[in-house]
Amino acid sequence: MLSLRLHLADLQAPRWRPQAGRWVNGESWIEPANLGALVTELDDDRAPFVRVKVKEGKRGEADFTELTMTPDEVRLTVGVFGSAPLHLVAKAGVLHASWDLAELRPYLRPERLVPRVVARTLTRQHRYTSETLFEGVYRLTERATAVFTSSGLAIRYPEPAEHVLEPRPLRSGVDPLTVFDELLTNVVREAPTATGCVGVELSGGADSGNVALAVRAARFDETYSFGLLVGGALGAQQRERRQVLVDHCGFRDTAIPAMQYPPFAPGGVRALGKPHDPAGAFYREAFDVVREQAANRRCEVMVTGSGGDEINAHHSRKEAELPPAEPVPWLGSKATQALGEVNENLAPMPVLPVPTLMAFGLHNPGFLRSGTWPVSPLVHPHMVRFMEQLPHEHKRGKALFRDRIRRAGLPEWVAAPTEPENFLGVLESGLRSYGAPILGDMLRKSVLVDLQPGMVDFAHQVRPALDIRAGDMRTVRLGRRTDVVTCLGNSLAYVHDNDEISEVFETFAAHARPGGLLVLCSPVSPITRSEVTTTVVRTPHGPAQVTITYSWDLRTQINTMHRSWVLPTGDEARDEIRRRVLFPRELDRYVSGAGFEVVDMVDEVSTGLTGPIAYTAARYTRG
Known part of the structure; x- marks a missing residue:
């Protein structure tokens, strides 16, 4: 909801003044998001105590970010909604914060990642926490407080939110559908719009369909609907469901073929190489088009169906526990070790569902960039509490949601489609049509x-x-430096002399950018088995039989493979392959001597380091 740069030295005798959409004081500034749905209050009557609050401009419970400043302390607190999480980093007595992680790019160090966050990402064990991928950069989770002083930045979590532990029986004569309809419509009616111009994300599913019915009942002055259409037969069914809902609600509709804007599509944030959150939404290119269309129609608010799956979840909070993770066999040793910490420093139980809050962090900053405020009424605290109390039979298969669509007089195939749409085809199309060529272009460069x-x-x-x-x-010497230097296929093992090995590492260093990676493959232990092995090798003239033995010279550290060939013609031949073995600590020495720092060293099955071949990843640390 805001971005800022605060120098503690500027807070001793503050003189805040408005300037080009910001409040400025010395070298410090505060910039509220430029959205019609938000209001900003600045109270400096009791300076040097200064209070700034950015909040939704509506009645009732509203999302907010509150900033208080004294000569010695900055304190930031946020509400329960987590609509646009704030990211923070402290450098040299200055606090930087923004709802857009890309704005903090000058303070991000890609070579300094948080191991357990990386492990969560690689194993898809995502967690709601103040930690981000980047060391020293924090996310302000719902109801949390950030405190910045001369001692640094600290994040203080709130107490766990209270929830209904088990569903409750309905009282006699109560119609849950009527209660749900009134509750959702009232929540939607509170949407913070001064102009009455509202957009609706309408996919054609039960969640967005129920939100659309509530928007219709709320009777805004102007209402536009927007939807991404998937391709194929599923897309045709989705298009028909959306059209029925659009006609019923009287929306002015914009349907966008998602297949035209898949990941990595030309003109998108990835293809253009623009800075963006690496953990952002997979389908950002397509949703950016939706948000652009909403901005063109001056929609102040976009009402979404986010959270429908979560509030219909069939679970007991008395027995809640995280499911076991699927094993990931290709993890390196550092990530494997960090797996033991994936559940550390988690935020306490929030008011809204955890998956919804995490989705807000991926999806909602794009709305703010386009000048639109996102509202997700299905996870308003009133709705969450109502659904927690509702008996399971009304939530199973989204029964209540589907009954509400039926009661509105819409067809059964709209209320309960046999094959709901998904975006898997869009993802596959993007990776195959545009992602693979990007990799090819990287190779061509x-x-x-x-x-x-x-x-x-x-x-x-x-x-x-x-x-x-x-x-x-x-x-x-190629006269250029690159992000990645590779030496694979045992090439290093064919350099036997110590001084010449050092020369090879000097070559690596001469071509690596600061922070660049070196990836190499080399033997780290000899093959010493005494038994003879036989294999068949295909040649243009037919199969050749090869008999292999090994010898090991400890003094020179040369491991020799002796091969005896019987060729397809019946002729015999012999050859030898002599490879220098560099033991792990020896390899460490060469790597560090050239200015690299070892990131990881694993064998061919990534189960640690058992040999005989190791893959080493190292980062260049010299400027």
Whole structure:
């Protein structure tokens, strides 16, 4: 709801003045989100004690962010709704905060991530917490308080919210559908709009359908509906359901084909390389189009169906516990270790459902960027409490929601569609049509170096668009630095001399940007088995039989593979492959000596480090 930069030194004798949409005092400033649905109050009558409050401009329970400042302390507190979570970071006696994480980009260090948040992300064990991916950057969760002093920034969680533990029996003669209808309509009627121009997210499902009926009953001056249409047969059914709801409610509708705006689509935030929250919504490109259309129609508020699944969930809070996570076999050792901390520092039980609050953080900043305020009436505290008390039979399969659509006189195939829409096809289309070419473009912008001119010539024949050059990794200099330097396929193992190995790492350092990654594959322990192994290798002239043995020279650390071939012609041949083994601590030394810091070292099955081959990831730390 606001962004700010506060220097503690400016708070001793504050003189706040309005300037270009901000309140300015010395080098400090406070900027409320420029939305018609919000109102801002600044009280400096008792300076140096100053209070600023940004809140929804409506009657009843409203979302808010409150800022209080004294000469020695800044305190930020938010309400129960969590509509647009505030992100905060403290640097050198200055507090920076914004509802848009991208605005804090100058203070984010991608090489300094929080391990347990990374582990949560990789294993899809997302949690509601003040922690973000970035070290030192915090999220102000619902009802929490941030305190900033000369000692630094601290986040203080509230007490857990009270909830109904079990559904309650209905009293005789009570019609829950009538109560639900009146309650939801009253919540929608409180939407903070001065102009009466309201938008509705209308997918055609039970959640958005019930919200649409409440918006119709609330009788706003202007109402527009917006929806993303999926493709195929499901999209055709969705289109028909939406049209029935639009006609019934009398909305002015805008339907947008989601398949035209999948992830990574041209013109979208990802394709343009614009800074954005890495944990943001998968379908941001499509929803950005929806938000742009709503802004073009001057909608002050967008009413959404968020939270319908959560308030209909069939659970008991007496026995609530997190489900066990599916194992992720490819995690590195650092992420595996951090898994033991995924449930640490979690926010206490909130008033609204946890998944809804987390979805707000992904979805709602986009509305604020477009000048529209999002409202989700299904998870208003009054609705949450009502649904918690409702007997399960009215929530199972969203029975109450579907009955309300039927009572409005709409067809059964609208109230209870046999195949609800989903966006999986949109995601797949984006990754295949646009994501894969982006990876290809990254490869085309890369330079590949190989020692053997014959291999380079062959590569040019099969991949003429790639920049592939002949060169010696001990001495090659390309005159450029990159985000990632790789050395794979045991290439490093063919350099046997210690000084020459150091030269190779100097090459890595010469081509790495500050903070860039080095990824290499090399033997870290010898293969010493005495038994003979036999395998078959396919050749252009037929299968060849190969017999393999190994020898190990401890003094030189050379592991030799001896191969005896029986070719398809019946001829025999022999060759040897000599590989230098660099033990893990030895590899550490070469890496650190070149200015890199090891991030992780794992074997080929990512179960730790058992050998014989290791993948090492290291980050370049020199400027």
